[in-house]
Amino acid sequence: MSEIYDIDVETLDGRKRTLGDHRGKVMLIVNVASKCGFTPQYEGLEALHRELSEKGLAVLGFPCNQFGKQEPGTAQEIRSFCDTKYGVSFPMYAKLEVNGRDAHVLYRYLTAAKKSDLGDTEVRWNFEKFLVNREGKVVGRYDSRTTPGDLKAKIEALL
Numbered sequence: 775m776s777e778i779y780d781i782d783v784e785t786l787d788g789r790k791r792t793l794g795d796h797r798g799k800v801m802l803i804v805n806v807a808s809k810c811g812f813t814p815q816y817e818g819l820e821a822l823h824r825e826l827s828e829k830g831l832a833v834l835g836f837p838c839n840q841f842g843k844q845e846p847g848t849a850q851e852i853r854s855f856c857d858t859k860y861g862v863s864f865p866m867y868a869k870l871e872v873n874g875r876d877a878h879v880l881y882r883y884l885t886a887a888k889k890s891d892l893g894d895t896e897v898r899w900n901f902e903k904f905l906v907n908r909e910g911k912v913v914g915r916y917d918s919r920t921t922p923g924d925l926k927a928k929i930e931a932l933l
Contacts, residue, residue: 778801778880780792786868799830800832801831801904802832805881806901807838807845809846813900816835816859820860823863824863830908836866838871838897872897873896885897888913899918905929
């Protein structure tokens with residue numbers, strides 16, 4: 775895999791895509807879950823999307839059920855939750871695994887490109903965030919406690 779844009783992904787509604795759909799944009803890639811203490815971060819992610827998408831930000835949500843089984847729903851249930859509870863309008867992708875033998879190639883790419891602040895390669899919990907610049911380089915990795923609002927200045931500097 776030569777670059778992030780070559781990675782195949784599937785949308786929440788089952789359409790096949792690549793991250794090349796977001797080429798030239800700053801991407802904020804987040805593993806999300808609907809039954810987590812960090813779930814209210816959807817609000818901040820949506821706020822960033824609404825404010826900065828026209829300037830070139832792509833917020834991308836990837837549901838994951840690996841942490842405390844906090845994303846047990848089907849694609850339809852996840853979409854319904856995101857729509858009704860948080861009005862999510864940023865792209866949501868199919869549920870995937872972020873760690874282990876079955877980790878999606880996207881997360882193998884992200885974790886190889888940027889270790890955590892503790893030097894971990896594995897994702898530690900839901901709502902861990904990866905920031906990718908317009909050239910497709912992973913430039914930041916932020917744990918669950920980092921809110922979307924905490925990243926606004928960093929994102930704006932890349933736009």
